[in-house]
Amino acid sequence: MSNAVSALNSERHEGFVTVSEAGLVGMITIRSDQASKPLVKALKDLGLSLPPKRGITEAGGLVLAWMSPDELLLICPHDQAPAHTGALEAALAKTHALVVNVSDARALMHVRGARADEVMMKLSPADIQQLPAGEMRRTRFAQVPAAFWRSGREEISVICFRSVAAYVMGLLEVSARPGSELF
Known part of the structure; x- marks a missing residue:
């Protein structure tokens, strides 16, 4: 029997916020x-x-x-x-x-930091600043479906299909690059 592995092997990126895959x-x-x-x-x-x-x-x-x-x-x-x-x-x-x-068909990622909302604003038409804790949103990030919710005071969790996890991680990483802040 093979060992289970997450879609992105707990990949992590540091920008003006931290973007990371949650693992299994x-x-x-x-x-x-x-x-x-x-x-x-x-x-x-x-x-x-x-x-x-x-x-x-x-x-x-x-x-x-x-x-x-x-x-x-x-x-x-x-x-x-x-x-x-x-x-x-x-x-x-x-x-x-x-x-x-x-x-094994899904991936979970976290966007953590005081400016996590800014990353999400670049990717979703949802009014992120009005998103209350405990509310799930289903949307599209560019070409792929995703869902997200405010999972902590400065944290947003994102779920996507495993098959597009690298694409979604790339979108999140680019949106979190220093110098691309919205405010």
């Missing part, structure tokens, strides 16, 4: 009626509550993101993803639902 992270897509009692119970069993529209809930090292009216994304430690996937599949087995471990 577990991610599970859950497609279901978000009002279904089995889903709500399964999330409660993980210590999580259903996030509001475009929201994020967190508990016990787990992050649950609202992705669309019938899609959630559970972010967890990479080694816990198979167990969480199995538990969710079992809990939702008698309902119309899909649970898929997409950990």
Whole structure:
């Protein structure tokens, strides 16, 4: 069996902010009626509550993101993803639902620093300065889909497909180069 590796081997760049890949992270897509009692119970069993529209809930090292009216994304430690996937599949087995471990198909990056918003302003049409903590945004960075949220006071987390991780990292790195600040 091969060893799992992250998309960019924890690549990191220093500019007017720090841009880094998070390394191996577990991610599970859950497609279901978000009002279904089995889903709500399964999330409660993980210590999580259903996030509001475009929201994020967190508990016990787990992050649950609202992705669309019938899609959630559970972010967890990479080694816990198979167990969480199995538990969710079992809990939702008698309902119309899909649970898929997409950990190896996604990449997570962080933009950290007092000017993280400026990097995102170059890449997304979203009003970054008005983005509250705990709100997920799905968008495009140039030619590729991405999602992001304010994950700390001076931190924005970005999720993209693994196949375009190097491209997204390049966009973030160029947007964070010293001398390209917006303000």
